Amino acid sequence: MIEAKGLTKRYGDKLAVDQLSFLVKPGIVTGFLGPNGSGKSTTMRLVMGLDMPNSGDVTVNGRHYHDLPWPLHEVGALLEAKAIHPGRSAASHLWMLAQTNDIARSRVDEVLDLVGLTQVAGQRAGKFSLGMGQRLGIAAALLGDPEVLLFDEPVNGLDPDGIRWVRNLLKNLARQGRTVFVSSHLMSEMALTAEEVIVIGRGRLIAQTSISDLTSQSSQSFVRVRSPDSARFRTELEAEGATIVVESDGALTVRGADEVEIGELAAKLGVVLHELSPQQASLEEAFMELTEDTLEYRNKETTSAMAASKGTS
Amino acid sequence: MKGLIASEWTKLRTVRSTMWTLGLTVALGIGLSALATAETRAHWATMGPIDKLTFDPAQTSLIGVAFGQLIIGILGILVISAEYGTGTIRATLSAAPKRPKVLLAKVAVFGAVALVVSEVVAFLSFFVGQALLTAPATHATLATPQALRQVVGSGLYLCVIGLFALGLATIIRHTAGAITAFVAVLLVLPIIVHALPNSLTHDLIRFMPANIGNAISAAQPGSSAFSPWVGFAVLCCYAVAALVIGGVLLARRDA
Numbered sequence: 317m318i319e320a321k322g323l324t325k326r327y328g329d330k331l332a333v334d335q336l337s338f339l340v341k342p343g344i345v346t347g348f349l350g351p352n353g354s355g356k357s358t359t360m361r362l363v364m365g366l367d368m369p370n371s372g373d374v375t376v377n378g379r380h381y382h383d384l385p386w387p388l389h390e391v392g393a394l395l396e397a398k399a400i401h402p403g404r405s406a407a408s409h410l411w412m413l414a415q416t417n418d419i420a421r422s423r424v425d426e427v428l429d430l431v432g433l434t435q436v437a438g439q440r441a442g443k444f445s446l447g448m449g450q451r452l453g454i455a456a457a458l459l460g461d462p463e464v465l466l467f468d469e470p471v472n473g474l475d476p477d478g479i480r481w482v483r484n485l486l487k488n489l490a491r492q493g494r495t496v497f498v499s500s501h502l503m504s505e506m507a508l509t510a511e512e513v514i515v516i517g518r519g520r521l522i523a524q525t526s527i528s529d530l531t532s533q534s535s536q537s538f539v540r541v542r543s544p545d546s547a548r549f550r551t552e553l554e555a556e557g558a559t560i561v562v563e564s565d566g567a568l569t570v571r572g573a574d575e576v577e578i579g580e581l582a583a584k585l586g587v588v589l590h591e592l593s594p595q596q597a598s599l600e601e602a603f604m605e606l607t608e609d610t611l612e613y614r615n616k617e618t619t620s621a622m623a624a625s626k627g628t629s
Numbered sequence: 630m631k632g633l634i635a636s637e638w639t640k641l642r643t644v645r646s647t648m649w650t651l652g653l654t655v656a657l658g659i660g661l662s663a664l665a666t667a668e669t670r671a672h673w674a675t676m677g678p679i680d681k682l683t684f685d686p687a688q689t690s691l692i693g694v695a696f697g698q699l700i701i702g703i704l705g706i707l708v709i710s711a712e713y714g715t716g717t718i719r720a721t722l723s724a725a726p727k728r729p730k731v732l733l734a735k736v737a738v739f740g741a742v743a744l745v746v747s748e749v750v751a752f753l754s755f756f757v758g759q760a761l762l763t764a765p766a767t768h769a770t771l772a773t774p775q776a777l778r779q780v781v782g783s784g785l786y787l788c789v790i791g792l793f794a795l796g797l798a799t800i801i802r803h804t805a806g807a808i809t810a811f812v813a814v815l816l817v818l819p820i821i822v823h824a825l826p827n828s829l830t831h832d833l834i835r836f837m838p839a840n841i842g843n844a845i846s847a848a849q850p851g852s853s854a855f856s857p858w859v860g861f862a863v864l865c866c867y868a869v870a871a872l873v874i875g876g877v878l879l880a881r882r883d884a
Contacts, residue, residue: 365726366719367883382726393723399716401644408643409717415636416724456720 317342317495318363318464322372325358325519332358334519335372340497342463345490347510347527348499351607355519356499357395360468363497364393376464388417388460394467398449402442406433406452409441410459417460427455432481446473454485464495471505483509503600513599517607527599534605536597539575541568542590549587556581567591633725633734641708641738650704651746654697654787655753661693662754666761673766686769687779690758691846694783697750698790698842701743702811705794708739710804718884728880732799736792736872743791744784751784775848782845782857789861789868790815790838796871799879815839838864 318340325333333355340346350356361367363374365381376384376391384390400409410424428437431451436444441452450473457465467486471479486509490496500506506513506527513530515522523530531537543549546568550560558573570578575594582589597605641647666689673681709732712718725731755769755776762768769776797814798807819837822830831853834840841860844850850857 361719361883364719364723366722368881384726387726388724391723395719395723396716399719401640401711401715401717403644403646404640405643408639412636412639412643413720413724415639416632416721418632 317378318374318376318466318497319378320359320363320372320374323359323362323369323374324371325355325362325367326370332519333362333369336516336519336521337372338514338521338524340495340514341512342495343490343493344511345486345496345498345509347506347513348497348516349503349506349513349603350499350501350516350522352501354516356516357468358519359516360393360395360466360497360499363466364391364395366395386417386460388413388419388462390460390462391464391466392457392460392462393465394450394453394457394470396468397446397453397472398441398444400441400449400452403440405438406441406444406455407437409452410456413456414459419460423459423461427458430458431455447475447478450474451478454482462494465489465497467496467498469499469501471500471502479505503598503603507599515603515606522606530606531597531599531602534597534602535571536601536605537571538595539570539573539578540591540593540595541570541578542566543568543582543587544590545587549582549585552581552585552587553578630730630734633730634737636724637708637734637738641742644711646707646711647704650700650707651742654700654704654746655750657700658693658697658750659754659757661696662690662758663693663761665692666690666758670762670766681767684767685848686759686762686767687755687773687776688847690755690762690769691751691779691783693754694747694751694787694846695839695842697747698787698815699812701747701787701791702794702815703808705739705743705791706798706804706807706811708735708795708798710798710802710807713802714804722884729876732872732876732879735795739795740788740792744788747787747791748781748784750787751780755780778857779846779848782861783842785861786842786845786864789864790842793838793864793868793871796868796873796875799875800871835860836863838867 320336320338323333323336336359348356348359358367362369363376363381381387381391407424407428410427411421414421414424425434428434431454433448433451433455436448441449444452450470454467454470457467470482474482486496486498498510510527512524512526514524541549546566550562550568553560553570553573556573556577559571561569563569575592579592669684669689712721721731722728759768759770771777771780794807794811797810801807801810815838819834819839822833822837825833834853835855840854841864844854844860845857854860855863
């Protein structure tokens with residue numbers, strides 16, 4: 317479990333993280349979404365105790381990172397790819413980390429095997445590709461078999477096979493009951509991996525919600541309805557509070573009522589339907605809509621309050 | 630703490646730069662000492678009687694140590710600056726969030742390695758140099774008054790200079806910047822002090838690390854120098870100051 321309360325970090329006069337509060341729960345993959353420069357990496361460094369917040373607080377399993385006696389056994393993190401001495405081998409890199417937390421030598425071989433680097437374990441890491449560097453970083457995160465895992469853009473530089481491997485790894489880790497917190501700017505990837513998402517923009521929380529809520533609440537989600545009696549049905553639907561746009565092909569785009577409500581209304585009125593199809597917004601569309609809001613509240617103070625209250629709900 | 634020390638030892642021995650810098654410190658130290666003593670021996674016949682009388686065979690054979698300090702200093706710098714340069718520092722500090730302990734482990738491991746290598750350089754330089762100073766040139770043995778202190782002290786000087794460099798690098802965090810600062814303290818600062826009015830130069834020059842080293846390696850320290858062990862204590866203060874400032878900054882700054 318990771319809990320942030322009012323986390324704020326300033327670099328000079330740039331506000332990187334602004335009053336950020338969220339909760340990352342165990343047992344699921346939680347995606348951390350936001351445009352580049354929105355404060356994702358900074359937030360992760362704050363969780364890991366690498367940077368100190370100007371105000372607010374963040375804890376891992378109820379404790380500050382600095383107070384963890386054996387941090388690698390509780391928290392593992394991949395923060396940047398290839399953060400390794402180019403002259404040192406993958407095995408030596410992991411071994412020197414293992415020694416700090418009293419982790420057995422055999423565990424180094426285990427995680428090397430797990431990420432598929434056994435063959436190149438003795439090679440100087442400077443020769444590694446970005447993808448191999450990512451795998452080594454993931455191995456380092458798993459070294460202490462921790463309950464809480466943070467991954468900053470783990471699929472960067474990986475080939476499709478590697479991406480699928482990471483996706484399955486993250487899901488499996490969550491299934492084992494671990495807390496898995498993954499940042500990404502690739503929405504499609506998060507849609508496949510995460511159950512919950514925390515969305516930030518300009519260092520502020522925009523939303524913490526499940527993927528399904530995020531997409532269904534999006535205005536990009538609607539129900540497409542076609543009926544020979546569309547004019548009458550439209551009036552009835554509007555009377556029920558739905559908003560309707562008539563498409564060029566005569567189909568109705570209905571928002572504010574879901575397919576169940578629409579279907580039941582049609583049955584009650586005896587209206588014939590030729591099509592009743594819910595159109596789910598992609599996570600990407602939902603995300604674009606949300607971050608558009610943050611751009612807007614920069615200009616209009618009134619909407620910023622709305623965005624904030626929406627975020628904490 | 631045991632784990633941190635083991636980890637630092639692994640870090641030190643698993644990169645090539647360690648072997649390069651330590652090997653070079655030994656080779657350069659002994660090589661230059663051999664060169665200096667052989668040169669003295671070759672010109673012995675043409676030296677004046679006063680030069681012969683004041684000739685300090687131990688100090689001449691320890692001349693290479695002064696060059697070795699530049700290289701062992703670079704290793705001391707790399708012990709931490711390489712971690713910043715490569716980003717490994719984030720992994721290190723995530724694994725060991727009690728940051729001053731990390732620096733302490735670095736001091737212990739690098740200090741021990743530097744001490745062994747420094748004393749090896751000092752003793753080998755001495756023995757090689759004395760062997761080259763064949764009769765009629767005067768030579769010293771470890772039993773010669775002051776000689777043992779000159780040799781052991783020179784090794785200690787080399788080790789503490791390395792630790793001072795480690796402290797500087799902890800403060801500065803960049804390899805190039807730290808090397809520049811280190812070279813400036815060793816070589817440029819004395820030039821500035823020499824450019825000051827004479828009375829000031831006389832008062833300040835003894836505080837220069839190079840002058841402290843010179844006094845330690847000499848049988849008779851010069852008139853404007855600290856006595857060998859006082860000088861060594863001053864040098865230790867420099868190293869401790871740099872390391873304490875570095876440690877405080879390490880604990881406070883974002884990594």
